[in-house]
Every structure is written in C-alpha cells, then in structure tokens.
Amino acid sequence: MRVRKALVAAARGLWLAIASLAGSITLFTLLVVSLAFIPLGLGVLTTPPLLGAVRAHANHRRLMAARWSGVQIPLPYRPLPPDRRGGVVGVVERCSLLLKDPATWRDLLWLLIDMTAGTVVALLAFVLMPYGVEGWVLALGTWRPIVHAAGTYWYGFIPVTSQSTANYAALLGCGFLVLGVFATPVLLRAHFLVGRAFLAPTPRMTLAERVQHLTETRHDAVDTSAAELRRIERDLHDGAQARLVAMGMSLGTVEALMEKDPAKAKELLAAARASSAEALAELRDLVRGIHPPVLAERGLGDAVRALALRMPLSVEVEADLPGRADEPVESAAYFAISELLTNAAKHSGAERVWIDVHHDSGALRITVTDDGEGGASAAEGSGLSGVQRRLGTFDGVLAISSPVGGPTMVTIEIPCRLSAPRPTA
Known part of the structure; x- marks a missing residue:
C-alpha cells in the first residue's frame, strides 16, 4: 500500500513539474508583457482575461492540493461587482479592480516561485524512485555499453566501471527506492505547501475581509432594526393605539349617558370591554413578534x-x-x-x-x-x-x-x- 501510494505520488510529481514549467512560465510571461502594455492601452484589454486564466490555473492547483495531499488553500480574492458598464469603460473598471486586489500580485509571485522552486520540489518527488530503479538496471549489465561508449559513469557518488561497482550501484539504488517510498508523498505535499505560502490569504488580507464582512452585516443589522421599529410603530398606531383611543371615547360617552340612558351606557360598556380584550390580544401578538x-x-x-x-x-x-x-x-x-x-x-x-x-x-x-x-x-x-x-x-x-x-x-x-x-x- 505504501509503495503504491509512493508510485502515485511520483506520477503526480511529474505531472506537476510539467504543469509548473509549461503553464506557469507561459502565464507569467504573457501577464508581464500585458502589464507592460497597460500604459499604451492595449494591456487594459488583455490583462483581465489573462488574470482570469491565472486564477483558474491557481484554483486548479488548490483543487489538486486538497485532493492529492489534503492541503487546504483558501481563496483570497476580493469579490468583483457585477458588470454594470459596457464597452471600454467597463473593461477599464474591471482591470483597475483586479490590479487593486493584493491577491493578484501574490498570484504573479506564485507563478514565479512555481516555475522555479515548485518545479524543483515536484521533480524531486518524481525522480527518487526511477533513479533507484536505474541502479538495478545498471547491475543487470547495461553499464557495459555505457562505459565503453562514454567512459566512467557516475551513479550518485559511485563510479561505475565494472560489475562489482554496478552491484554497489544496485545497493545504492535500493536506498533510493526506500527513500522514495517514504519521501515522495512528503515532497509532493511540500510542493503544495510552497504554493500555499503564496496562494493563501495573508493575515492582513483575512483581517481586511473580516472587517468588510462585519461592516456589511452591521449595516444590514441597522437596516433590519430600523425596519422592525417602523413595523412596531405602525402596528401600535394602527392596532392597539386606535382601539384604546376608541375605547376612551366610548367611556366618555358612557359617562355622559350613565343617568340619561343606562341601557345604552351598558351597551357601550360591553363594547368597550370587548375592545379592551382585542387591544390586549393585539399587544400580546406584538410582544410575541418582538420576542416570544x-x-x-x-x-x-x-x-x-x-x-x-x-x-x-x-x-x-x-x-x-x-x-x-x-x-x-x-x-x-x-x-x-x-x-x-x-x-x-x-x-x-x-x-x-x-x-x-x-x-x-x-x-x-x-x-x-x-x-x-x-x-x-x-x-x-x-x-x-x-x-x-x-x-x-x-x-x-x-x-x-x-x-x-x-x-x-x-x-x-x-x-x-x-x-x-x-x-x-
């Protein structure tokens, strides 16, 4: 199981080395040229799609880091507003927003690191096991045509000139194979950890995002509270308050009719009692709506x-x-x-x-x-x-x-x- 895991990691290391050399070098070169042409106006048109390609390349590496080595790399990019302006003005605005994002420049630095240090670490993850197999291949007799054609062949620190030295190379190859079984997955993970140092948001970026989120939620909370207060005021004005005012007027009429028309006064008292019960029910519903x-x-x-x-x-x-x-x-x-x-x-x-x-x-x-x-x-x-x-x-x-x-x-x-x-x- 460990050998199989190491072989898979070696194959992935080779793939990453090729992707780092081909993809990162190409994108880095094109992006630097595009940035250089911004003062001439042409770079404003080419930079946004190139930055989109760089982010897609970086996001693909984030996905591989999570799937292949369990390395989680959060997204550091600022959200872009929807395109509300068309034409050249919208392109210029989008280019400006992308260039103001600190993650853009960290992506550019990551491309530079990925095509140098990242490539070296990925190649190390690949070469250990094939290099160990080479020692055994030399011991099987392939050293003879190589030595006859080019003279002494160095395998690691061993000069291969005879069958005995080829056997020593095979022993050293065993060491590389054992080292590869244990070190190849570690080196693959190290490649992604190097990338995470540049692709993950910095503490300052995380803090800025946190402040932005808190600012937005605070505004939302204030707006929600204001709307809730207006609702309570409206419910009180249109509901319980109106009933209490009507009940007060009814009681004033009752007071005036108490001696002249007791029957009518009694009828109005019953209506006032019913109105007070309805007002109390509305107040209870209102309180329940605020905090049950x-x-x-x-x-x-x-x-x-x-x-x-x-x-x-x-x-x-x-x-x-x-x-x-x-x-x-x-x-x-x-x-x-x-x-x-x-x-x-x-x-x-x-x-x-x-x-x-x-x-x-x-x-x-x-x-x-x-x-x-x-x-x-x-x-x-x-x-x-x-x-x-x-x-x-x-x-x-x-x-x-x-x-x-x-x-x-x-x-x-x-x-x-x-x-x-x-x-x-």
Missing part, C-alpha cells in the same frame, strides 16, 4: 415546537439542545425558522415540514425540509434574503437546496456556545 415569551422561558426547542403547532402544515420537530444559546442568537434562529415555515405554507405547496435543531462542533445547526414544489432562492427582496442578512450579523450562513419539483432543504449554521439551561420563572 415561550422563547425566553423555555428555550429554542420548545419555542419551535409551539410555533409548529400554530402552522397549518404538518410539522415535525426534532430538537436536541443540551443548553441555551445567547438570547440574540436564539431570537435570530427562531425568526429564521418562522420565516421558513411561513414560506413553506404560503409559496411551496408543501404538506409536511421537518425541522431538526441541534448543536454540533461549536455551532447551532438547523435544517428545515419540506415536500413542496421547490424553486426557492435567496434572491434580493425575498424573505430568504432577509433571513440571510439577519444571520450574517452572527457570522451565520444559510444554504438552500431547492430543485424545481422539490423537495426544499434549507440549512442554517450559527457559530455559538451553549450555556447551562436557564431556570424558568
């Missing part, structure tokens, strides 16, 4: 079960949480599930929904699956995009699998820690 009492008292699992009971669909809930997350995280998860259930009831044509809530590897993981028609997406302006923005505030992610015809599976992951269950009041 069952969520604060019983936790996310029981709150989701209570939510499922109010849905017109058949909802099965599997919740296994050994503790409580922070209140903002629980609230975000609860309203995300609520939005997903609402979408399933209104738009998917589903009859059944399955919800799984658990905590694993430092993250709250939620899966909501329905048997509806599928086709759901987080396009801008949809309810799912709002859920995505809400989760982004907590570094959460939302993944959607919704082929046309269904089923739809939405997975939510929010990094968090669980504390001991809070005592109920």
